[in-house]
Amino acid sequence: MTKRIQTPIIVSVLALGLVGCAGGSTEPDGLRSAQGLTPSEVVAPSDVSPAEASADAVAVTPAVAVEKWRPWMDAEVERLRNEQPEYFDTMMSLEARTTRAGFPRISGPLVRNPDAAPILLYRLLSKSEPVAVRAAIVDALPRTMGDYSAALAELMTLETEPRVRELIAASLYRAAAPYALDGLALGLADVDAKVRAEALRSVGRRKDGDVLASAVVAALSDADEAVQIEAARAAGNLQVEAAKAGLVGKLTSDSGAVRRHSLRALSLIDAEYTRSLAQLTTLQADADPKVARVAATIAAGD
Amino acid sequence: MTISSVRWLFALGVGVALSACGDDGGSAGDVGTTDDPTTGPGMMGTSTGDVDPEGTTTDEPPPGVEWEFEPVFGVPNIDDDDENGTNDWLQVIFEGEDDHSTLLIPALPAGHTVSATLSGNLEQTRVWNDGSFVLGSGDGVVQETYDFTPGAEGTTLDIEFGIDYAVAQLTLAHLDDTGAEVESAPVLMMSSPAILNHHMQPTEHVWVVEVQAGFGSNVDMVADYEAVLGDQFTAIAGASYGFDVWIQDEVQLAYGIGAEGQRADTVIDSIRDRPLDPWAEDALEGPGTNIRVWGDPAQATSWDSFGNLENSPPLTNGGVEYPFGRSYYGKQGNLGIHDDMSDFLVAQDIQAPVELDTFWLCVGHVDEFSSFVPDPDSPKGYRFVISDVPSAYALLETLDPTMSLGRYGPDHGFATVGDILDDTALRNLNDALQEDELDPIRETMIAEFGLEESDILYMPSLFETIGGCGGGTAALVPGMINLIVANLENGESHLFIPDPFFRGNADGQEADPMIQAFSDNLPATLIPHYVDDWDVYHLGLGEVHCGTNMTRTPTDNWWEVGLHLLSGM
Numbered sequence: 001m002t003k004r005i006q007t008p009i010i011v012s013v014l015a016l017g018l019v020g021c022a023g024g025s026t027e028p029d030g031l032r033s034a035q036g037l038t039p040s041e042v043v044a045p046s047d048v049s050p051a052e053a054s055a056d057a058v059a060v061t062p063a064v065a066v067e068k069w070r071p072w073m074d075a076e077v078e079r080l081r082n083e084q085p086e087y088f089d090t091m092m093s094l095e096a097r098t099t100r101a102g103f104p105r106i107s108g109p110l111v112r113n114p115d116a117a118p119i120l121l122y123r124l125l126s127k128s129e130p131v132a133v134r135a136a137i138v139d140a141l142p143r144t145m146g147d148y149s150a151a152l153a154e155l156m157t158l159e160t161e162p163r164v165r166e167l168i169a170a171s172l173y174r175a176a177a178p179y180a181l182d183g184l185a186l187g188l189a190d191v192d193a194k195v196r197a198e199a200l201r202s203v204g205r206r207k208d209g210d211v212l213a214s215a216v217v218a219a220l221s222d223a224d225e226a227v228q229i230e231a232a233r234a235a236g237n238l239q240v241e242a243a244k245a246g247l248v249g250k251l252t253s254d255s256g257a258v259r260r261h262s263l264r265a266l267s268l269i270d271a272e273y274t275r276s277l278a279q280l281t282t283l284q285a286d287a288d289p290k291v292a293r294v295a296a297t298i299a300a301g302d
Numbered sequence: 303m304t305i306s307s308v309r310w311l312f313a314l315g316v317g318v319a320l321s322a323c324g325d326d327g328g329s330a331g332d333v334g335t336t337d338d339p340t341t342g343p344g345m346m347g348t349s350t351g352d353v354d355p356e357g358t359t360t361d362e363p364p365p366g367v368e369w370e371f372e373p374v375f376g377v378p379n380i381d382d383d384d385e386n387g388t389n390d391w392l393q394v395i396f397e398g399e400d401d402h403s404t405l406l407i408p409a410l411p412a413g414h415t416v417s418a419t420l421s422g423n424l425e426q427t428r429v430w431n432d433g434s435f436v437l438g439s440g441d442g443v444v445q446e447t448y449d450f451t452p453g454a455e456g457t458t459l460d461i462e463f464g465i466d467y468a469v470a471q472l473t474l475a476h477l478d479d480t481g482a483e484v485e486s487a488p489v490l491m492m493s494s495p496a497i498l499n500h501h502m503q504p505t506e507h508v509w510v511v512e513v514q515a516g517f518g519s520n521v522d523m524v525a526d527y528e529a530v531l532g533d534q535f536t537a538i539a540g541a542s543y544g545f546d547v548w549i550q551d552e553v554q555l556a557y558g559i560g561a562e563g564q565r566a567d568t569v570i571d572s573i574r575d576r577p578l579d580p581w582a583e584d585a586l587e588g589p590g591t592n593i594r595v596w597g598d599p600a601q602a603t604s605w606d607s608f609g610n611l612e613n614s615p616p617l618t619n620g621g622v623e624y625p626f627g628r629s630y631y632g633k634q635g636n637l638g639i640h641d642d643m644s645d646f647l648v649a650q651d652i653q654a655p656v657e658l659d660t661f662w663l664c665v666g667h668v669d670e671f672s673s674f675v676p677d678p679d680s681p682k683g684y685r686f687v688i689s690d691v692p693s694a695y696a697l698l699e700t701l702d703p704t705m706s707l708g709r710y711g712p713d714h715g716f717a718t719v720g721d722i723l724d725d726t727a728l729r730n731l732n733d734a735l736q737e738d739e740l741d742p743i744r745e746t747m748i749a750e751f752g753l754e755e756s757d758i759l760y761m762p763s764l765f766e767t768i769g770g771c772g773g774g775t776a777a778l779v780p781g782m783i784n785l786i787v788a789n790l791e792n793g794e795s796h797l798f799i800p801d802p803f804f805r806g807n808a809d810g811q812e813a814d815p816m817i818q819a820f821s822d823n824l825p826a827t828l829i830p831h832y833v834d835d836w837d838v839y840h841l842g843l844g845e846v847h848c849g850t851n852m853t854r855t856p857t858d859n860w861w862e863v864g865l866h867l868l869s870g871m
Contacts, residue, residue, distance in 0.1 A: 090516065094516045094517075095515075095516060095517075097515070097517040097545060097842060098546070098576065098842075099665075099842045099843040099844075100548050100551065100604075100607070100609070100665045100667075100842055100843045100844035100848055101604055101664050101665045101768070101771060101774075101776075101843050102604055103770065103771075105517075105841070105842065105843075106517070107517055107518075107713070107837065107841040107842070108516060108517040108518040108837045108841065109518065109837060110516055111712075112712040112713065135770060139769055139770065142715060143712050143713055144712070145711065145712045163770070166769075166770050167769055167770045169769075170769025170770055171769065173715075173769075174715045194772070197772070197773065198769065198770070201767055201773065204727055205725070205727040205728070205767075226772065226773070229773070230773065233730075233731075236730060237726060237727040237730055260738070264734060268730060289742070290738050290742070293737060293738070293741075293742070294737065294738070297737060
């Protein structure tokens with residue numbers, strides 16, 4: 001995998017992004033400049049002033065504003081600066097706390113507020129913050145219950161830091177279609193294996209994830225073991241019939257985890273077919289006890 | 303311990319005494335060398351009678367002397383009783399030092415002497431006579447033999463250990479006035495292994511880091527602790543420690559005890575080295591407590607936090623009694639808790655550690671899925687508590703699918719019970735975790751901890767994958783098994799348990815079916831307190847146990863009940 005972007009699902013609002021960023025004319029660290037995109041990817045930047053956008057925002061819900069998420073965000077930011085300046089300032093500076101796992105996270109009562117979404121997006125685009133904090137901002141967006149779907153889908157194309165794209169892929173699990181699927185398609189084709197794996201996790205958790213079934217099947221052949229595992233899990237969750245042949249092929253993988261998750265995925269897709277596989281006998285005696293356990297369970301029909 | 307580190311005698315101005323010792327010491331009471339000022343050259347072996355304490359020769363026959371000695375069971379003397387900033391092991395024994403042991407050598411007939419030979423762990427054992435170093439490790443030398451004459455009332459040797467579980471043998475030969483051996487007796491000398499606490503021991507003191515920050519507040523949880531524990535509880539100001547609330551992870555408290563009533567607590571200081579790192583030095587270090595680190599902080603991983611180091615209550619397994627339980631932690635091969643830490647715990651012998659696979663968790667700690675709680679009505683006196691997926695789904699399937707789950711909407715994406723039940727991927731994930739991880743862990747615990755099915759409490763639990771954690775999982779429903787057991791003097795056992803908030807925002811705990819199920823499953827003698835840990839801990843990928851630490855009172859003497867495990871003897 002040498003190209004990061006393989007799927008031309010770039011949303012048309014792509015360049016509404018950075019150059020129109022409210023309050024700043026320079027790109028924050030970690031975001032690829034829209035000027036670096038090819039002309040065909042770029043549409044004219046928004047000329048909507050914050051004040052005008054604010055007026056629009058009053059009339060529209062985030063759900064319908066998503067296609068023009070940039071002016072919506074600008075308008076919301078302007079509104080919140082005026083109406084809730086303390087909250088705005090707090091969210092702009094709210095520190096990411098260190099989780100028990102060691103990476104930072106932004107969470108808590110202040111985040112559980114749809115108004116936090118535009119502020120966090122604005123913060124992401126306008127402030128230069130460490131990569132881990134930017135990833136934490138992305139991670140926090142679903143907890144706001146606000147609108148971030150189109151924004152994250154677009155940012156998947158612009159973000160240069162793999163760690164941030166990884167969290168974008170994770171957060172797109174809870175984002176609205178079609179933007180979530182657009183962003184996840186990009187994630188599945190990402191140059192970074194962790195991003196691809198995270199995108200597969202999100203695809204596999206979405207009820208509409210089967211739209212990307214062909215990419216899931218293709219990911220079974222990914223060079224990265226973790227990606228293969230997540231592809232198998234996603235195929236099982238989505239019950240992708242077309243994945244059966246690929247999954248059978250993975251039953252002889254050198255990786256016990258790949259064998260195990262492929263076998264389990266097969267049983268989720270077609271339990272009877274899986275029980276009929278000759279490999280099931282071999283796998284019940286697999287050197288990896290976890291594989292043997294799953295095989296025994298399947299063979300027993302549990 | 304390096305040789306240079308014990309060059310304390312000269313530094314403290316008593317080097318003359320040691321340098322005069324040669325190979326047999328030179329302090330008051332010593333005999334037998336030509337340099338000995340108390341006997342003078344040529345005196346030994348020239349007397350035909352006994353010499354009384356004043357040096358008067360008598361002609362009375364030597365009375366019988368009982369030449370048997372109880373073993374010496376002590377503690378490592380590596381704290382700082384005089385609070386001078388220097389490890390006591392690196393100092394001359396001083397007034398007020400309370401971590402040494404004593405060995406009384408009886409008075410002998412005049413002219414009789416003692417020849418003492420030390421073997422075993424000479425580097426970490428030391429013998430003093432009347433304030434002078436005479437045997438073992440000191441001042442850069444190792445002294446193996448020492449001849450002396452006990453005083454008129456006998457002589458009390460001071461025994462000191464420089465490490466946990468140091469084992470030595472002192473062979474005491476009683477010599478008559480011709481130098482011939484009357485009899486010889488071995489004395490086992492041993493320091494306490496470092497012993498980890500378990501949940502059956504009485505609670506001494508409890509600590510929680512109190513925070514009121516943008517990410518949340520735990521003042522209500524702190525208030526719950528204070529109400530139950532009173533003076534046995536301290537809330538630490540979070541602002542003083544960078545709002546690092548994970549105090550369970552920062553230190554593991556262990557202890558050593560000795561047969562003369564000594565107690566030497568050890569703070570095992572994690573190599574995680576987050577903002578709470580100085581807390582142990584600030585609050586715990588001092589007389590009776592030493593702080594040590596195992597491992598290289600540059601190599602620290604999440605597994606080096608001490609939510610990943612727990613200890614069971616006493617057990618018998620395969621005919622072997624483990625009166626101090628067995629420790630367990632997440633480790634497989636060379637992944638997991640740092641090798642230096644696990645090697646130390648294994649080397650202590652007394653709690654025979656067990657390794658578990660915790661790599662399926664984002665954080666990776668054993669306290670995320672298991673615990674032990676007292677149950678005086680059960681055969682073993684306790685129950686093993688383990689996370690259980692099937693019982694969670696069984697419970698959910700009894701509930702109204704439209705039941706609102708207030709906090710789960712924004713923070714987990716599940717607004718109702720039905721949302722959870724309808725999530726096929728979540729179900730597949732949890733079923734797989736049960737089969738691949740929790741069931742094997744349960745089987746390991748049964749095999750290694752002597753548990754029977756009736757000893758196990760299965761607690762409803764669900765996990766979810768955590769974004770950016772490589773597929774690692776954490777508790778979806780706050781991990782109620784991630785709890786604290788506080789055993790009070792009045793005999794009550796209180797549990798502090800994460801409130802699962804499995805209910806609408808307007809509902810109280812009485813309406814929470816998860817609390818009901820958990821409480822129904824607990825032994826009736828326990829007093830549960832469901833505390834709000836949602837914002838500060840749960841959303842930070844931990845729970846109540848992760849945010850609490852405590853000292854406990856030792857209850858059993860290892861030299862009475864645990865010697866069979868100490869293969870280093």
